[in-house]
Amino acid sequence: MKKFLALALAAMMCLSMVSLASADDVTIKFWFWADNDAYAQTMQEMIADFNATNGKGITVVGEQQDWNGGEYSNNLLTAAIGGGAPDVATFKLTATPAFVNNGQLANLDEFIANWADKDQINENLYNTMKQASGTDSIYVMPWNTQVLYVYYRPSMFEAAGIGVPTTYEEFLEDCKKLTHDGVYGFGMRGSNGGQEPWGCFLYAGGGDWEHMDSEGAIKGMQDYIDLYKNGYVPETAPNDGFSQVIDNFKSGLTAMTIHHIGSSAQMIETFGDDVDAFIFPKGEGQWTSMGDTETVMFESCANKEAAFEWMAYLATGKGQETWCTVTGNVPVAARVQALPQFQENKFMKVSIEGASVAGILPVRDTTTQWIKDWPGVIQQALLGDITAEECMKQLQAAMWEE
Amino acid sequence: MQKTVRRKRRSGIWPYLLLAPAMIIMLSVVVVPIINAVGMSFQNYNLVKPNKMGWIGLGNYQKLLTNDPQFWKSLWRTVVWVFFGVGGQFLFGFMLALLLNKEFKGRGVIRAVSLIPWVTPGVLIALMWSWMFDGNYGVINDILLKLGIISDKIAFLAKKDSAMPSVIITIIWQGIPFFALMILAGLQGIPADLYEAAAIDGATGWQKLYYVTIPSLRNTIFVTTMLRVIWVANSVDVIFNMTGGGPAYATQTLSVYVYNKASALDMGYASAMALMLMLVLLLVAIPYLRANFRDQEG
Amino acid sequence: MNEKKPLSRILLLWVPLVLFLIFLLFPFYWTLVTSLKTDAELHSLTVRYWPTQPTLQAYEHLFGSYNFLHPMKNSLIVAAITTVVSLTVSTLAAYAFSRFRFAGRKPLMLLFLTNNMFPTVLLLIPLFTIMRQIKLLYTPWALVLSYTTFTIPFSVWLLNGYLNDLPISMEEAAMIDGADRATAFVKIVLPVLLPCLLATGVYIFMQSWNEYTFAVLFTNEANRTIPVSLKMLVGQLGVQWDLITAGGIITVIPVCIMFFFAQKRLVAGLTAGAVKG
Secondary structure (H helix, E strand, O other), X not given: OHHHHHHHHHHHHHHHHHHHHHHHOEXXXXXXXXXXXXXXXXXXXXXXXXXXXXXXXXXXXXXXEOOHHHHHHHHHHHHHHOOOOOOEEEEOHHHHHHHHHOOXXXXXXXXXXXXXXXHHEOHHHHHHHXXXXXXXXXXXXXXXXXXXXXXXXXXXXXXXXXXXXXEHHHHHHHHHHHOEOOEEEEEOOOOOOOHHHHHHHHHHHOOEOOEOOOHHHHHHHHHXXXXXXXXXXXXXXXXXXXXXXXXXXXXXXXXXXXXXXXXXXXXXXXXXXXXXXXXXXXXXXXXXXXXXXXXXXXXXXXXXXXXXXXXXXXXXXXXXXXXXXXXXXXXXXXXXXXXXXXXXXXXXXXXXXXXXXEEOOOXXXXXXXXXXXXXXXXXXXXXXXXXXXXXXXXHHHHHHOO | OHHHOOOOOOOOOHHHHHHHHHHHHHHHHHHHHHHHHXXXXXXXXXXXXXXXXXXXXXXXXXXXXXXXXXXXXXXXXXXXXXXXXXXXHHHHHHHHHHHHHOOOOOHHHHHHHHOXXXXXXXXXXXXXXXXXXXXXXXXXXXXXXXXXXXXXXXXXXXXXXXXXXHHXXXXXXXXXXXXXXXXXXXXXXXXXXXXXXXXXXXXXXXXXXXXXXXXXXXXXXXXXXXXXHHHXXXXXXXXXXXXXXXXXXXXXXXXXXXXHHHHOOEHHHHXXXXXXXXXXXXXXXXXXXXXXXXXXXX | OOOOOHHHHHHHHHHHHHHHHHHHHHHHHHHHHHHHOOHHHHOOOOOOOOOOOOOOHHHHHHHOOOOXXXXXXXXXXXXXXXXXXXXXXXXHHHHHHHHOOOOOHXXXXXHHHHHHHOOHHHOHHHHHHHHHHXXXXXXXXXXHHHHHHHHHHHHHHHHHHHHHHOOXXXXXXXXXXXXXXXXXXXXXXXXXXXXXXXXXHHHHXXXXXXXXXXXXXXXXXXXXXXXXXXXXXXXXXXXXXXXXXXXXXXXXXXXXXXXXXXXXHOOOXXXXXXXXX
């Protein structure tokens, strides 16, 4: 009986110690999506590392969420409006207006101003974040970026007797030259998310986001249509999304396609040395898309200092290094960018080279709808329902109405 | 029919007590959200633009009825989608049920595996079928090529005239087991003496089907079809994940349109469209219901 | 049956049955083949009907580090509870609709029907709020409760349809013999209704086993269900075909086995009822 009592007492003491320790602890709920299950595991390892090393009693609890072709942002918004937001979440810049307009995100200005690592991140990037919110404040914390470039197969270029195109005209010409025997010159993305690679054509033709109905823009669109009509891209193009475009390139069906460094690991795995990249060449103008992944803190977060610690760990700390090394994304922190594994990577070099012409879609309150409408309008033009001019007028009106 | 003769009973509180649990569970969850959705349909309710929200009366309805050609086209596509989708499911499901009701060796196993399309997770169905319909690696192209039916690969999901048939085949495939199972269950309730009497009268197999089986199942057939029509008209995942409503809107049904608007956070307009779809479904259902009620009252 | 006429049996039974099975099962077969292929072979331009080097890697990975048994368990819990709850309350309600005539019967039936006509995507935000306020969010009960909102109306109508098709004479006979309504229901109606209850139960089970839209919002990692877990294998870099197809195969098999045993009850219930009654 005595033994039992002693045991019970010891157990109670242990329990109270645990609860004592946790009284000082802060828990940060963190939502993230992962592009495959290996990345999800990496994230959990980073969280474990942060929890073990932060020394401030902060415990991050990470929960993987479904990306679901971008519905992630809507689910996050549903949870936030429903009062169940996490403290910190990974984020896409295009979703910023909806969240900021609903007052869901915490203003990060103060935190960033007092942050030792502030200058690790390029001023331009901060400006992009401000621009996205439509305010002078930063609500979104940079994490990593992906610049779109053109993947190509050197062996196919050699067989066709061509080199890397230096002008837009050459690029179009090469699409034709590379097309033969069931191989297509270019892998076109005519379905969801295709507006980003398409932007390269818009600018090369001579248009820009503010003037999508200009003559140059219409020419860019016409080139896009012609690639499809002339059979230089797979016939499936109107229904091809990201995964088809990557798969078609990996299977050798297409000689070139536009994607970012995130897929370079699998490209190297498939082709070894027989894959390389270049920035979409200059025509009348030049543009490429800067893809992005950020983190945000919610206004409802009770421990904002602790939450910012975790965001900082991801942006410039150990987390930045681990994540970018594993996923191959372009780091935002200068210190990490300078590390040899990033300096020596050829895809990273192209990405950094492209950064000077890289931009984002105009972030307006019409953007969300515009992105949803893009495939339908473009498909109509590809399939000949409407002309290039009508197509561009519709897109211009949808983006800039009111 | 004998069963239509049904005595009316004054039954006091009993039916309400029996209904209570179902009503309470259901209403406690959906009443608020549905009222909320109806309210949104009369507002400019776009979550991206919360500062521009406000009551606009029938504004959304006016816009979709008079100023949105996609609405009417999508409605028409819904009709095509439901007619062929549910029609195919019913026809093949009925046939399968009759087959599975016969006695033969291995019936249990075949009944179990016939259910597979229905068991397969919805997220996988669309992926798998778009993979099979794929214009570059798709097995359907390969089979048709090998059989000599086509001479070139067809980009089924990227062509306007083949996209809708492709998604309809997928939904038929998915729904056959539903009808098969429901009708199979209904078949078990038909008294054997009805068939015996028909046999004595010298009825052939077809006559038995027409004069005994179908009349005995009329309520089951009516209910399953109606429920399935509602279900298929509202279903989004197959189309959305196979074509996203494309190419060039060729497969954009009204429910896909609603889903697109809702995921662009334009909740007001999406709700108005959803309520219009509901109205259309009710208009379709009411004549059915009337016939059914009249039939029951005798 | 007609053992004497083998030819007509082949034409009327086996030929159509085989055609059906090919159509119904080919996609399943293809899922299986895909799950066994290596990534390189999957995207080769020559279609292979059996992998040259079948590999079980995907399955090892799925049960190993991906821990797929966990979402399977969660799905099973949710589906089982939803089935029991929906089936019980729906049977009572359907019986009331079918066997009683009372004020408000038609409007109530219509109410049940219209409940199924509204797209769930528009109900999500308020439902999320409700679930959070009643503290059910991130528990299996959040899913059970939201699933019953579409399984109950469906089942009530379905069972009402079945009940209306059942001959009422035996029930009345029993009641004339002095049995009260409840006894008549349990002794006479239930045995006859068993195949239909089974079919409806399978329906409810299937819907809750495969539901995605609510599940993605109302679960966290601890109680995530199969569809969400599978959908997570589609990221921004493509589909993890081997894992997602292997997951599909694993999901299908236990349900089919369960149904194999259950379908033995899918025989003429009337005879069984007559014997017992």
